[in-house]
Each structure stands twice: as structure tokens, then as C-alpha cells.
Amino acid sequence: MNDNEDIPGLPARAAALDLLGTALSRRAGLDEGLNHPAMAALAPRDRAFARALVMATLRHLGPIDAALQAKIRKPPPERIVNVLRLGAAQLLVLKTPPHAAVGATVDLAAAQKGGQAFKGLVNAVLRGFTREPVALDDPALFAPQWLAARWAAAFGADEARAVAALIAAEPATDLTLQDPADAAELAPELEAEVLPAGSLRVGLKGEVSAWPGFDAGRWWVQDASAAVPARLLNIQRGETAVDLCAAPGGKTLQLAAAGGKVVAVDRSAGRIKRVSENLARTGLGAEVIVADAAEWRDSRTFDGVLLDAPCSATGTFRRHPDVLWVASPADIPKLAQVQAKLLDSAARRVKPGGRLVYCVCSLEPEEGEGQVAAFLARTPGFALDPIAPGEGGAPEASLREDGTLRILPHHRVGGTDGFYVARLRRT
């Protein structure tokens, strides 16, 4: 413990340092780190602190790094840079009392291999921030430069700025109800706002599994925009549907709740367990299959096919701020190739007259607009089935002229996940 009883001690800070290192080292590192046994082994208060500190650091990483670069001539090893990032986030974002934040961060540096040599640097840099606090509120620094430039090229400078402005914001929690008629009863209990098409934006805080209706499976956590694509498939009771990249299963649950006979496919045996767990909790039914959707040998065709393809996930930065810092320009063409293969496989599984919804939680046009344009150019027998204004609860600002959706995070008050969604029909 350090000298301030309100401030978690070295184990919490060491866990935060490991978590930050994992989050910045690889795709999905943040989730991997959060689910690591080392996190589960912490006392609940320390775990909550480590998580909050790392999220605050990642949400402000651009401005924090700019502030550190202004103070450091020769960058120390990466682990010490991460110690400094955590220290800066405590001082400048979480507003931890300076004496505690500086002292504890110097101790954390000292506890690293070779870290004794950097105690002076850490102390000097952080003391500098206590003397002249740095504002971390310049949205021009929020996103990596290459992504900000891409967004400006794709959506225009004003829209790109509005997107980036949300990077530092904490997201609300949205729920999808199994039975939309439950909104009248559950919204007040959950202190929730009812959004268009029935998603709830919850005001309650704390452990989700303790909220009213969780145990009974009456709802699941799903961003309001993530709930749009499955609604657009318009599955009617008794129709068949396949969700080709299904885990953890939010969209599968929607299709099953709509009364569809649903097949849920995902390549990851680990992740698909979450689909089965979610089905069990909600009492909904679906056939769950572990397979690569591009290679899946199954001759069935379906009324509705949903492809929520693997992507750069840049639209999910509010809950996964790590995506901004681990993505690289080279990832995007590679992912686009995978998506094209999956889209061709999805198309083969659509009944004549059936619907195909393609979506990605990416803000990058190559994974969205470009992907669908290329698919239509190479695939006879498919046409866009234009989405109507407001259909499925999509924000009006997101509807494009061709009837596809480009949902940007600022299209909903309070923010939302970014998505591209297209509905196609087999003619």
C-alpha cells in the first residue's frame, strides 16, 4: 500500500501496467487482458481500479503521448513509457491527488526490471504535470493521424472531427429486449431511455448481471447501432436464418427472438460458447455450429443470411479504444480480402428472393461501401434492397443515397458504435 489509503496499491497498478501492455500489443489484447486469470485474482476494488485506469489511459492516449513527448527527449523503454502513460492518466484524467499519483507511479517504475534507472525521469515528468497541468481535450490529437486522415477523406473534415471528439467519452450501456413490449415495465426499473426501435439506454451503473431482468434473460447488452442489422433482415416467425459470424451472439438472439429458425456459425470454438450461454440465459433456441463460414460445407439455403464480418472494428472505439492504436494501414486490405470471401460464401446460402444483410463495425470504406460495390459488380443475381429512413432504428443521418447505412458514432446523441450496413436481395 502507498501512503494514501484511498489509492489502490502496487498490485492494482502492476495489473494496470500488464493490461495496458497487452492492450497495445495486439488485436483484441484488451479483452484478452481483461479476461486473464491475473485480473480475476485481484481484489474487486483493485480490479475495478486497474480497468478504469487503463480505459482512461487508452481513451486519452493521443493527448497523453503528445504531452509526454513534449517533456521527454530520449524515449525510455516501452514498459516505462506505459508507466508514464498510466501516471499521466491518473493525474490528468482521474485527478488522483498528485502526491499519491506521483509516488505510486515512481514505485511502479522502480518495480520494473531495470526500472530503478528511470525513477528520476518518471518523478520529474509527473511533477512537471502537477506544476503545469496539461489539458487533454484537443480532439485533433484523439485519433492516430493516419486514421483521422482516412476519416476526413471518407466523410469530410467536420464529420471526422465529430467522430474523433467521441474517443475520450465513456459510452452508455444499451440493451436489446427479447420482447419489445417489456419496455414500459423495464425502462423505469433500469432508469433507461427508450431509443427508436426499442433499444434501452440504461442509466443504472454497476454489475450488469445484477440489473432487473438479467437472470430471467429478458434482455442482453447490445449497442443500439449493433442492433440495427439483424432487424433489417426482417425475419418473420418460421422463416430460416443463418448468422455466419455469430459470436458472442447478440444478433443471433435477435433473429431467434423474432421467431426465426436460426443457425449460428462462428469459427472460434471459444467464442461460440458465449452464444450457447446467451441462448441458455434467454431461453432462445438456435443451432450452433463451429465452422469457417467461407468453407462451411452445408447445402442449405435460408430466407435471411446475416454476415457481421470480422473487420478492423474502428467503429467500436468507445468500448474498445485499443482498436485505434493496434490497427495499422496494412490490416485493412487484408481484412477486405477475408470479407470478400465471406460475402461470396454468404451469397451462396441465400434462397431465391431471400435477403442478405452485410455489416461491419468498421469506419473504413474499403470494408463497407467498397466491399458491397465490388460484390455487386462481380455477382449477378443480387441487388441492393434499399433501407427506408429510420428503418430498424437507424439514425436518419446515417442513410446514404443508395439505401445503405453509414452509421457514424456521433449520429446518436451520447454516441453509438460506428457501422456500415447493406441489405441485398437475391433476385
Ligand SMILES: C[S@@+](CC[C@H](N)C(=O)[O-])C[C@H]1O[C@@H](n2cnc3c(N)ncnc32)[C@H](O)[C@@H]1O
Ligand atoms: C464482429 S464479430 C461478430 C459479432 C456477433 N455477430 C454479435 O453480434 O455478437 C466477428 C466474429 O466473426 C468470427 N469469425 C471470423 N472469421 C470467421 C470465419 N471465417 N468464419 C466464421 N466466423 C468467423 C469471429 O470469431 C467473431 O466472433
